Amino acid sequence: MSYEKRVERLREIVADLEGDGLPLDKALKLFEEGIEILRLASDELTSAEGRVQLLIESAEGVFETREIDV
Template sequence: METDNLTFETALKNLEQVVDLLEKGDLPLEEALKEFEKGVKLARFCTRKLNEVEGKVNLLIEKDGGEFILEEFKISEGE
Protein backbone atom coordinates (compact mmCIF):
# COMPACT_ATOMS: atom_id res chain seq x y z
CA MET A 1 0.00 0.00 0.00
CA GLU A 2 1.38 3.36 -1.06
CA THR A 3 0.81 6.05 1.58
CA ASP A 4 2.70 8.96 -0.02
CA ASN A 5 -0.39 10.72 -1.35
CA LEU A 6 -2.83 9.87 1.45
CA THR A 7 -4.33 12.32 3.87
CA PHE A 8 -4.57 11.32 7.51
CA GLU A 9 -8.34 11.09 7.25
CA THR A 10 -8.22 8.81 4.21
CA ALA A 11 -5.58 6.59 5.79
CA LEU A 12 -7.62 6.29 8.98
CA LYS A 13 -10.76 5.40 7.02
CA ASN A 14 -8.82 2.74 5.08
CA LEU A 15 -7.40 1.38 8.32
CA GLU A 16 -10.91 1.09 9.77
CA GLN A 17 -11.98 -0.86 6.68
CA VAL A 18 -9.03 -3.23 7.08
CA VAL A 19 -9.90 -3.81 10.72
CA ASP A 20 -13.52 -4.51 9.81
CA LEU A 21 -12.46 -7.07 7.19
CA LEU A 22 -10.10 -8.81 9.57
CA GLU A 23 -12.62 -8.85 12.42
CA LYS A 24 -15.16 -10.67 10.25
CA GLY A 25 -12.72 -13.55 9.87
CA ASP A 26 -14.03 -14.52 6.43
CA LEU A 27 -10.81 -13.97 4.49
CA PRO A 28 -8.52 -16.78 3.37
CA LEU A 29 -5.22 -16.80 5.24
CA GLU A 30 -3.13 -15.27 2.43
CA GLU A 31 -5.62 -12.46 1.85
CA ALA A 32 -5.89 -11.83 5.61
CA LEU A 33 -2.11 -11.54 5.80
CA LYS A 34 -2.09 -9.01 2.94
CA GLU A 35 -4.79 -6.97 4.66
CA PHE A 36 -2.90 -7.15 7.96
CA GLU A 37 0.27 -5.85 6.27
CA LYS A 38 -1.76 -3.06 4.68
CA GLY A 39 -3.19 -2.21 8.10
CA VAL A 40 0.25 -2.07 9.69
CA LYS A 41 1.46 0.36 7.02
CA LEU A 42 -1.62 2.53 7.47
CA ALA A 43 -1.27 2.51 11.26
CA ARG A 44 2.38 3.55 11.00
CA PHE A 45 1.46 6.33 8.58
CA CYS A 46 -1.27 7.62 10.91
CA THR A 47 1.06 7.48 13.90
CA ARG A 48 3.75 9.38 12.00
CA LYS A 49 1.24 12.07 10.97
CA LEU A 50 -0.06 12.44 14.53
CA ASN A 51 3.50 12.77 15.84
CA GLU A 52 4.22 15.49 13.26
CA VAL A 53 1.13 17.45 14.28
CA GLU A 54 1.92 17.05 17.97
CA GLY A 55 5.39 18.47 17.33
CA LYS A 56 3.92 21.48 15.52
CA VAL A 57 1.45 22.13 18.34
CA ASN A 58 4.28 21.95 20.87
CA LEU A 59 6.20 24.58 18.95
CA LEU A 60 3.30 26.99 18.59
CA ILE A 61 2.31 27.55 22.21
CA GLU A 62 2.77 31.21 23.05
CA LYS A 63 3.59 32.37 26.55
CA ASP A 64 2.33 35.62 28.06
CA GLY A 65 4.44 38.51 26.82
CA GLY A 66 4.65 37.24 23.24
CA GLU A 67 7.51 34.77 23.56
CA PHE A 68 7.03 31.24 22.36
CA ILE A 69 7.88 28.31 24.57
CA LEU A 70 7.91 24.58 24.07
CA GLU A 71 5.22 22.87 26.10
CA GLU A 72 3.91 19.37 25.96
CA PHE A 73 0.52 19.14 24.30
CA LYS A 74 -1.91 17.40 26.64
CA ILE A 75 -5.48 16.31 26.04
CA SER A 76 -7.48 16.11 29.22
CA GLU A 77 -9.59 13.02 29.73
CA GLY A 78 -13.17 13.36 28.61
CA GLU A 79 -12.33 15.40 25.50
Protein backbone atom coordinates in the same frame (compact mmCIF):
# COMPACT_ATOMS: atom_id res chain seq x y z
CA MET B 1 -3.73 9.79 1.31
CA SER B 2 -5.21 12.18 3.88
CA TYR B 3 -5.13 11.34 7.55
CA GLU B 4 -8.87 10.85 7.56
CA LYS B 5 -8.72 8.55 4.54
CA ARG B 6 -6.03 6.48 6.24
CA VAL B 7 -8.12 6.08 9.36
CA GLU B 8 -11.11 5.16 7.23
CA ARG B 9 -9.08 2.50 5.41
CA LEU B 10 -7.85 1.14 8.75
CA ARG B 11 -11.42 0.69 9.93
CA GLU B 12 -12.25 -1.14 6.70
CA ILE B 13 -9.31 -3.45 7.19
CA VAL B 14 -10.30 -4.29 10.76
CA ALA B 15 -13.89 -4.92 9.64
CA ASP B 16 -12.68 -7.19 6.80
CA LEU B 17 -10.42 -9.12 9.16
CA GLU B 18 -13.26 -9.58 11.60
CA GLY B 19 -15.64 -10.72 8.87
CA ASP B 20 -16.01 -14.26 7.53
CA GLY B 21 -14.70 -15.81 4.41
CA LEU B 22 -11.36 -14.06 4.01
CA PRO B 23 -8.56 -16.44 2.93
CA LEU B 24 -5.70 -16.48 5.36
CA ASP B 25 -3.12 -15.12 2.91
CA LYS B 26 -5.43 -12.19 2.08
CA ALA B 27 -5.91 -11.58 5.80
CA LEU B 28 -2.17 -11.43 6.31
CA LYS B 29 -1.75 -8.99 3.42
CA LEU B 30 -4.48 -6.75 4.88
CA PHE B 31 -2.85 -6.88 8.27
CA GLU B 32 0.45 -5.76 6.80
CA GLU B 33 -1.29 -2.90 4.99
CA GLY B 34 -2.96 -1.92 8.27
CA ILE B 35 0.32 -1.80 10.12
CA GLU B 36 1.86 0.38 7.40
CA ILE B 37 -1.11 2.79 7.50
CA LEU B 38 -0.86 3.00 11.28
CA ARG B 39 2.80 3.90 10.98
CA LEU B 40 2.14 6.64 8.40
CA ALA B 41 -0.78 8.10 10.36
CA SER B 42 1.17 8.16 13.56
CA ASP B 43 4.14 9.79 11.77
CA GLU B 44 1.80 12.44 10.44
CA LEU B 45 0.68 13.32 13.95
CA THR B 46 4.05 13.30 15.61
CA SER B 47 6.66 14.38 13.09
CA ALA B 48 4.78 16.95 10.99
CA GLU B 49 5.27 20.53 12.10
CA GLY B 50 2.19 22.69 11.44
CA ARG B 51 2.84 25.81 9.42
CA VAL B 52 1.08 29.12 8.94
CA GLN B 53 0.85 30.20 5.34
CA LEU B 54 -0.72 33.05 3.42
CA LEU B 55 -2.54 32.00 0.25
CA ILE B 56 -1.74 34.10 -2.79
CA GLU B 57 -3.34 33.71 -6.20
CA SER B 58 -1.73 35.22 -9.25
CA ALA B 59 -3.73 36.89 -12.02
CA GLU B 60 -3.36 33.65 -14.02
CA GLY B 61 -4.98 31.73 -11.19
CA VAL B 62 -1.76 30.12 -9.98
CA PHE B 63 -1.63 29.54 -6.23
CA GLU B 64 1.31 30.16 -4.00
CA THR B 65 1.58 29.85 -0.25
CA ARG B 66 3.97 32.05 1.64
CA GLU B 67 5.05 31.38 5.21
CA ILE B 68 3.90 34.12 7.53
CA ASP B 69 5.18 34.97 10.92
CA VAL B 70 2.50 35.97 13.36
